[in-house]
Amino acid sequence: MGIFTERDLLSKLLAVDRPLTIEVGDVCSSPLITAPLGINVAEAAIIMASKHIRRLPIIEKDRLVGIITARDLIEAYARGRVK
Structure with a gap:
């Protein structure tokens, strides 16, 4: 995948x-780099930075439930949600 x-x-x-x-x-x-649904924003940012990716699919029970994007991280940081 x-x-x-x-x-x-x-x-x-x-x-x-x-x-x-x-x-x-x-x-x-490929391979697809994913993260579990319970991951926090800071952990997602670390994965994305270390793997040089701009999108991180979020998986729950082997199903795609969402995608965190670099833009999502920037917006969260700008709104003060991530420190």
């Missing part, structure tokens, strides 16, 4: 002139 992001589109398709008809599974980022 993996995730297909704009970074994948730019670096794996457009930058190397590959056709957009290629299957997503052939160019998605």
Whole structure:
């Protein structure tokens, strides 16, 4: 399992002139880095920074229940929710 992001589109398709008809599974980022539903925002930020990712899928009982984005972290910090 993996995730297909704009970074994948730019670096794996457009930058190397590959056709957009290629299957997503052939160019998605893998393995998929995830976190459990109970993770706190600071822990999520540490994972995202250490793995150089901008999206962190949140999993509960092997099901996707949400995605934390870098923008979410910035907004939380700006609102004073993270210290």
